[in-house]
Amino acid sequence: MPTKKEREIIFNKFNGRCAYCGCELTKGWHVDELEPCIRNHRWDRQKRKFVHDGTYQHPERLNIDNQMPACASCNINKHSESLEGFRQLIAGFLKSLNRDSTQYKIAKRYGFIQEVEKPVVFYFETFN
Ligand SMILES: [Zn+2]
Secondary structure (H helix, E strand, O other), X not given: OOOHHHHHHHHHHHOOEOOOOOOEOOOOOEEEEOOOOOEEEEEEOOOOEEEEEEEEOOHHHOOOOOEEEXXXXXXXXXXXXXXXXXXXXXXXXXXXXXXXXHHHHHHHHOOOOOOOOOOOXXXXXXXX
């Protein structure tokens, strides 16, 4: 867990914006590990679920150089993906919307949605 001071440094890396989508971070923003550290879990019989056992597969990645400010939605969707895995996940969203979402398909038919073909570029990749 980053200290309060470290959280402040991480928050300011991209002027208070999410490293991935670039939205303005609000209360409850997350600290994401760019290269995932992946929590180890153990079965808790009383809670009847897997719980974090306090260890990580890559504890060396829990450092401020690898930690990115992220909105909850980007952090939750990135989960324990690498950056390229996250990029591929987002690149596949249009395909799944066109396959699975009736609302999306109808909105598109009525002209509310225009799709564009472009690469997935993260905010921090354009930030200098
Ligand atoms: Zn975001």
